[in-house]
Amino acid sequence: MTQHLDDAFLADWAVHSRFGAVPGTNGVDRQAATAADGEQRAWFAQLLEQHGFTVERDAAGNQFGLLELVPGAPYVLTGSHLDSQPTAGRFDGAFGVMASAHACFRVANELRADPSAARVNLAVVNWFNEEGSRFKPSMMGSSVFTGKMPLDAALATTDPRGVTVGDALDAIGERGAGDVFGGDSGREVASYAEIHVQQGRSMEEDGVTIGLVNATWxxxxxxxxxxxxxxxxxxxxxxxxxxxxxxxxxxxxxxxxxxxxxxxxxxxxxxxxxxxxxxxxxxxxxxxxxxxxxxxxxxxxxxxxxxxxxxxxxxxxxxxxxxxxxxxxxxxDQNPYPEAGVELAREVAEELGLTHDRVMTVAGHDSTNMKDTVPTVMLFVPSVAGISHSLDEFTEEADLVAGVDHLTGVVRRLAGGALLD
Amino acid sequence: MTQHLDDAFLADWAVHSRFGAVPGTNGVDRQAATAADGEQRAWFAQLLEQHGFTVERDAAGNQFGLLELVPGAPYVLTGSHLDSQPTAGRFDGAFGVMASAHACFRVANELRADPSAARVNLAVVNWFNEEGSRFKPSMMGSSVFTGKMPLDAALATTDPRGVTVGDALDAIGERGAGDVFGGDSGREVASYAEIHVQQGRSMEEDGVTIGLVNATWxxxxxxxxxxxxxxxxxxxxxxxxxxxxxxxxxxxxxxxxxxxxxxxxxxxxxxxxxxxxxxxxxxxxxxxxxxxxxxxxxxxxxxxxxxxxxxxxxxxxxxxxxxxxxxxxxxxDQNPYPEAGVELAREVAEELGLTHDRVMTVAGHDSTNMKDTVPTVMLFVPSVAGISHSLDEFTEEADLVAGVDHLTGVVRRLAGGALLD
The missing domain is CATH 3.30.70.360 (Alpha-Beta Plaits)
Structure with missing residues (x-):
């Protein structure tokens, strides 16, 4: 990738971690549907709109950026979550959302230049409440989205002070009216891709830049x-x-x-x-x-x-x-990711000359829900010393940039119809 | 004592435990400066006034009932605390306050009939925040009263939601303006007496009705x-x-x-x-x-x-x-109660024909503060199975009544000048 694309990503990356920043640290405290989460969502919506995406929220508070290139076609969806644990790192979840946005911005520009390459449309997602610290359980937004949790149960969940998810979403203006995909929306998801920092130290130790996630513990x-x-x-x-x-x-x-x-x-x-x-x-x-x-x-x-x-x-x-x-x-039980997605990610890494290896994830991710529904690719970049859910979490800039490049390659192929049929 | 005096005590005793009652149990939840504490304090003030006592509060929220019989003379002070732990028994603390009030009512009537027997005046006290569950530390009111804790520190103490003692006392209208004893008040405490349920099971097992408390663990x-x-x-x-x-x-x-x-x-x-x-x-x-x-x-x-x-x-x-x-x-260290008070309590028990024995207290009481300041008597009645800080706390009615009789004997002697000089 060229330097100006990296610079564009890094410029937005520098801004994103101001929301919920913990003074005197490099970390953030941006629990689901807090004021800091709401402010970041508003900023993220602007960013998506500046790149020509339409922003919608569903009734469970999932935030989507949509770009229709092929009228009526399904969407490749890519994202993660912007919410954090209390006093946590700025990479977890947020890297996946920011990388997904920039991967889509890049592929969108390519497809606008060459519309014939597009078979599916592009969508970015910021899942609601992946962390589950303020409102339990974790992965709430993607669980509702995939039908694993009833919407009513999610909205009625209370935090330790008795505030419901529904009221908290209303308070930050992030509760949508209905479905963005499925239901009456007229939109379908074709495939899903997510990238995340590893939250373990094996990739750093083994000198691997791209983790091809093939199973959950x-x-x-x-x-x-x-x-x-x-x-x-x-x-x-x-x-x-x-x-x-x-x-x-x-x-x-x-x-x-x-x-x-x-x-x-x-x-x-x-x-x-x-x-x-x-x-x-x-x-x-x-x-x-x-x-x-x-x-x-x-x-x-x-x-x-x-x-x-x-x-x-x-x-x-x-x-x-x-x-x-x-x-x-x-x-x-041990829960595999689809082999076709692992292979697609391997091919992209080869193409880009990035070191890669298969890794399992110990932590759950929103992709754990999505992979049961649609063809899914799950990727890792290294995390220094595997420090996670901590203010001291850190990933090298070169690995962030490589991750965005790799995810762009994956999204490009998915937009072209990879993993379909 | 005659039956009508026992009946008068038991009638008020039946009412007192309605404040902060935990539905479906015999216990109460009446933490310091909560609404339930405030309602009970208002009721208790009325009760004292009905018996001719003047009610005053000091700046630390200690509630006093005062009866001046000998102008300018010091006071025998007797009481305990009406606040409780969360989901606790109705005896702990409250028995001491209710017994003290009735002991004073009885002795007041005797001294009104024979004013020559009075050497000191009578005062009942409901110490603020003995339990220390909502606001730490425990024994707050008596610690301020005896100069062991600065008033400002007490008033600035916050509960887990950040409410200060000062604001909580204002909210229930129980924050007084200054001193009720000492300072500029013109009043002095001559002696102190307190009665409490044992919170252990040795007295019940040994068949002892009155515990003569001679030391703290x-x-x-x-x-x-x-x-x-x-x-x-x-x-x-x-x-x-x-x-x-x-x-x-x-x-x-x-x-x-x-x-x-x-x-x-x-x-x-x-x-x-x-x-x-x-x-x-x-x-x-x-x-x-x-x-x-x-x-x-x-x-x-x-x-x-x-x-x-x-x-x-x-x-x-x-x-x-x-x-x-x-x-x-x-x-x-192990902390003795003054021997003169133990002996006075023994004599009263002998006079009334009540079984008695010396016992140590494991728990702290407001008398632990008071005994370092003035001549003090500390008494126990039995507690079934020693159950304490529990909804299941229980003391037999006969023991409650015997305790009030005994405390009345102690207050009568203190009002007559016992333990002075």
Whole structure:
């Protein structure tokens, strides 16, 4: 690609991270449907319009930029999400959206010059609430879009202060009236492409510029409710206590210790969220809710880890006299991306002379939803030290630019009809 | 005492627990300076005024009922606190306030009939924010009253939503202008008496009706801040993580395991409050703040337990690569109540034919502050199974009535000049 295209991308990239910037850091705090998210969406809509795209929002708050080149034809859709975790990096999600926009701007210019090359139209998407920090679950916008979550359930979801998704979207003026694709819209998605920073460190270590994502790790995610009995935390005899926080703490420790039962790297575990009731200085907790995740490339490892965790749960219930209930869970097996998309991405990398390799994704992405619906390509660029969901997240500019080039190649082929029929 | 006096107490007792009642339970949720606290304070002021007492509030929100019988003489002060923990019992604190009011009503009637028996005046107190659940620290009102906490610091304390004590007191109309005792008020406290449910089960087990509180357990209370690094909780390699919640969970477990290093009953430990940042489903926590308490009748046990805890902290810091800092702490040795007050309470119990024994208190009370300032008597009545800070807290009516009778005897002697000079 020529320098002026790189410069155009980098100029917009420099602006995008001002929205929700955390003072004194290189990171952002731009949770879904906050004021910062709303301001960035308004700016992003202007950017799309300046390049001739029409901006529409659907009822779930997904933001689309549309360019119809072939009347009535379906669309190649490409994007990611602009929302972030609290005090997070500026790359996660946002790189994918900005790269998608510039890939489409470039391909649009090519197709305007040579309309005969176009078989499908172009669309950029900024999915609503991929992160799931303010409103659970994550990947909300793409889940509604792909029919995996009812719209009403998404709109009724509340944040910790009781604000619903519907009200939060109204507050930033980002709640659309109906469908942008499917339904009565008259538009269909032909294919989907997404690019993301890796959130792991294998590509950096292996010197790979383009990751060809071929599968998602298996996972089993739990919400546990640990129930004890409220008591005075000073005067109550230790033998009389049924301490829900103690039970929960034993699960947090057990999750970490599970990892050592398997080969290094075979199992990732985590407890990211834990809430205590009544959470008062002199009261033994009566209830703790916590999330606990098991992730592995191997479903067998997940099953073994789950069985071991279950033995710990039974021991903690017995010894600490608390009840531990699974109040929500969901799981999936190792989940492949379509081979045709991986091959297409490999060809583009070869063409551009970019180092590449197949990689699995541990994290979920909106493409995890989309790949079950339409032909999909998922790409990674390296992330320094694999630091993610952190103010210290970083990807080298050369890798960003290479990623935009590569995604442009993918979008160009998809616009020309690749992966169709 | 005669039946009509018991009946008068029980009638008011039946009304008092309607304020902040938790539907479907026998308990209350009446945290400091909430609407429920305000409504009960208004009712309590009416009750005091109906019995001829003048109601005043000081600048820290302590509520007083005053009856001057001997112009210019000091006052016997008696009371406790009407605020509660979240979803707590109706006895804790409130019994002491209601018993104090009725003890004063009875003694006031006696002294009105025989003014020559009075050497000091009568005052009832409802201390502000003894519980410390909404606003920390606990025993706030009596700490300001006894000069242990600056008034400005108390008023500037915020709850988790950022509301200050000052604003919360204004909102319920319970912030007074200045001092009610000391300062420019022209009034002095001669002596203090408080009664409380035990919050332990020894008195019930030993068949003791009146506990003569002779000391407070030693304690060392910590606020720890565990610092790790924010990271993606799925994709980050386990060896790269610095998980603050894991470090905190190890402290919660260690606190419980410390107990087993000592004789049964020699050490109580607890973590009642724990807050996680960013507390998001897919983010490794970067910071956890938790409270950890060590309590024992023996300061030596506290010291040994603290040393053992310190070894655990060093190991967790090393192995889990987190930092654990003490961000606040306070400690006290075993703390005796004045012997003269214990003996006075014993004499009253003998006179009334009530079973009695010396007991230590594990929990803190407003009398812990007052006893450092004026002659003080601290009394307990039994609590069934020692259940405290729980909706299931319960004390038998016969014990409540005996407690009011006993406190009346104590207040009568204090009004007659006992414990002075």
């Amino acid at each position: 298996a996972a089993h995610k739990f919400e546990f409710t640990v129930t004890g009995a409220q008591a005075h935390s000073g005067s109550t005899l230790m033998v009389d206590r049924r301490d829900a926080l103690l039970g929960a703490a034993r699960l947090v420790v057990a999750a970490r210790e599970l990892v050592d039962e398997f080969e290094p790297g075979a199992l990732h575990t985590a407890c990211g969220e834990l809430n205590v009731y009544p959470n008062s200085p002199v009261v033994v907790a009566s209830e703790v809710r916590l999330l606990l995740d098991l992730r592995s490339p191997s479903a067998d490892v997940i099953r073994e880890a789950h069985a071991s965790l279950q033995r710990t749960i039974e021991r903690v219930q017995r010894e600490d006299r608390v009840e531990i209930a699974v109040t929500a869970e969901h799981s999936w | 030693a304690a060392h209370k910590f606020e720890f801040t565990v610092t790790g690094a924010q990271a993606h909780s799925g994709s980050t390699l386990m060896v790269d993580r610095r998980d603050a919640l894991l470090g905190a969970a190890r402290l919660v477990v260690a606190a419980r395991e410390l107990v087993d290093e000592f004789e049964p009953g020699a050490l109580h430990t607890a973590c009642g409050e724990l807050n996680v940042y960013p507390n998001s489903p897919v983010v490794v926590a970067s910071e956890v703040r938790l409270l950890l308490d060590l309590r024992s009748p023996s300061a030596d046990v506290i010291r040994e337990a603290h040393a053992s805890l310190q070894r655990t902290i060093e190991r967790v810091q090393r192995e889990d690569r987190v930092e654990i800092a003490v961000t606040a702490e306070h400690s006290w």
